[in-house]
Amino acid sequence: MENSSSITQIRDEQVCYCGQISATRTSWTENNPGRRFRGCHFYGRLDACDYFSWVDPPPHPRYNNIINGLLRKANNNGNVKIKMRRLLKLHQIVMGVFVIGVIIVHYVF
Incomplete structure (x- = not known):
């Protein structure tokens, strides 16, 4: 059974600062092509929070x-x-x- 710290860590990675479930997206920038990240549910909008976390390790x-x-x-x-x-x-x-x-x-x- 998982301990509470690992559950909190999972929750922190999935919920953005807005309290919404964060979305997994793929970066297509020159520096990170094809690298997945988790960002605010409202990513790209003016009301988005600054939540950001890489899913993939650096290639x-x-x-x-x-x-x-x-x-x-x-x-x-x-x-x-x-x-x-x-x-x-x-x-x-x-x-x-x-x-x-x-x-x-x-x-x-």
């Missing part, structure tokens, strides 16, 4: 380099997909105008 320094590199690569791939969608949309517009032009020329002349 090996190489981990940050690998994760940040993968995130940059995924972001670049996302940018390529956005550019391809824009190019496809432009292609559809050009083809639509071309088809309308052909129809107009066919029926006018």
